[in-house]
Amino acid sequence: MSAPTVTDLRAYVLRGGGADYHDQDGPHWIDDHIATPMARYPGYRESRQSFGLNVLGTLVVVAEASDGSSGFAVTTGGEPAAWIVEKHLSRFVLGAAVTDLSRIWDQMYSSTLFYGRKGLVLNAISGVDLALWDLLGHVRAEPVYAMIGGAVRDEQPCYATGARPDLAVELGFLGGKLPLHHGPAEGADGFTANLRLLAEMRATMGPDAWLAYDCWMSLDVDYAIRLAHAAAEHGLRWIEEPVPPDDYWGHAAIRKALPPGMLLATGEHEATRWGFRLLAEMGCADILQPDVGWCGGLTELLRISTLADAHGLLVVPHGSSVYSYHFAFAQHNSPFSEFLMMAPAADRVVPMFHPQLLGEPVPEHGRLRIGQLDAPGFGVTLNPDLALARPYRRG
Template sequence: MSRWENYRASRTSWGINVLGSFCVEVEGSDGTVGFATGFGGPPACWLVHQHFERFLIGADPRDTNHLFEQMYRGSMFYGRKGLPVAVISVIDLAIWDLLGKIRGEPVYKMIGGATRERLDFYCTGPEPTAAKAMGFWGAKVPLPYCPEEGHKGLQKNVEFLKKHRESVGPDFPLMVDCYMSLNVPYTIQIAAACKDLNINWWEECLSPDDTDGFAQIKQAHPQLKFTTGEHEYSRYGFRKLIEGRNLDIIQPDVMWLGGMTELLKVAAMAAAYDIPVVPHASGPYSYHFVVSQTNCPFQEYLANSPDGKSVLPVFGDLFLDEPIPVKGYLDVSQLDKPGFGLTLNPAARLIPAQYLLTPNPERPLGQPAVEQKKSADQGIVNGVVEEIKNLSTS
């Protein structure tokens, strides 16, 4: 979107935040509650209630693969990518949180256990010097100008990156986020123009759909690292990105991809090709995943302070106890709480979604009643998923 002057200053200017956030509670028949948050706002709440809820009420929460497949395949005619899969992601994360609380285990213990004692972070934000001062091992900055601005724009991009390289010194790792704004010729050109700046990796130069394009830029610059993945939404798309071996890191987002259930499948594919997985943002949901995987060397911290010069919780004041990196790392012991270990802040600004979900009685939406399973053999989880609640954040 940087090609348009009036939308260049910030991503919120073109509406990246227009949907808002939403939260899902999944309650077991024993009263245990799993909770997760993600993006989607009121439309996401509507999808949970009008569509996905039918697959969950009365289900065994241990059947994560089964539940995911039903939600994914049941929404393929309008989904597969974007908002519907992001909604499935939040439901899936809430189910994993529920399972961890029932079992009294952190999620990372249920998906492989710890592979290290501390988790190291790089920082994405506007000020690499601040990231370095806060102890992060590296910093990532957004590329401000696009191919449509021609040679002058290219020169401005090079000067922008040169300024940041000079500010942090020659050895501090510096990454560039292109947010799918480039094309193949421009990527090849700017990578060559910045060869002396020691860029650690070039991120999302192209759309994740352009697998041929990634092959071309890797062929042109085999010694450089290229990454993508935050805007890919399924294992099927990642299969195309992985099998070509043209990417040096993949960056799925657990809050967009389909949740922990789908992320584990993508990570297994990447491991077979020895391609590292470094999730995009998503705070503690990503932390639990990364510490459990041998091919996930570190994690991104997305600067959440107004000026990008301090470390604040990724989810703001939504939780009372969100773990955050200190001096660029996080002790894994801080994740040793049931589920994702997050306690909802009672003072958080949540809006009940009932007003979105109750149709006008004069014009009913005709949602079929959902029959609950009634089974006495639900094993260790003490029953079935009993209730789904969704909330929209202001």
């Protein structure tokens, strides 16, 4: 029996928190004086929104098939990515069999090489790819994790990213990852403040809970090494994305210089198997952190995972909620997952992509259960009350 074909592909834009989780109104820990590459400029130090981190908004991709099935996905990219989907990528999707995921991915990627390869174009490709996986799951009446090999465990433990790892431990998470607040431009006082906060959290959390620092591309090699060694006494489990993502040499130098037992994690802002091949072969990381909504979608994430496994590396995707949960449950080298604490004070568990997704699973006592993912596709629906805008149309 021939597979249904894709009959429609549409791209919408949303504003407000959700897939673009930096697009928050009001006070929120995620926008509270966090070290960034822009922090060298005092005027952009207090808020990441001040330099435009939330300007794109959320991209919503909807795919429909000839049998009446539909699928969708959300990621970042907003209006520019919507243009790419409607005006360029749609030609490789419409009329294709819903099972032709590898061919569609290769055509989308190969056709955009002259202006893509990473960043916004890969966000758009990821959105289309995830929507097609969701569509295929509805055609087959299967959850995505079952279509990529099935679950290798019944529960998935999680750590929490947010301003209060101490509260995350109380909620049952493995531990927490703090955003680094002060970078090199804030000198010795900032360095001391970073360590002070780490010490306070360790004292509250106890000796066994995981504690990590997310440096969000904001450091130089010297600062990162000094921070890691100074933080060792507080049991820092890993240091994350210490230098800009294109500085593979810097990541490798930092990893070699880390104190015994401390790991280096990175890859949130990397894309495709070729980018992660550089990270793996240059010895840049112990934990790879692709975001399935940015790295090329699930089709490419599976390739990245195979590459990482051959190098003995863990793959712990950045955020991305249900889109990474289905992946992680089916992978032996993804033994735990990240959960972004999207409550403004990081003091309670709320769905990561709220209000955009309905039925979005959240960890209970710090763990996800495979039964939470048993609906077709990615198992979530798009909130019908959202103010979707379709800025471009094919043709």
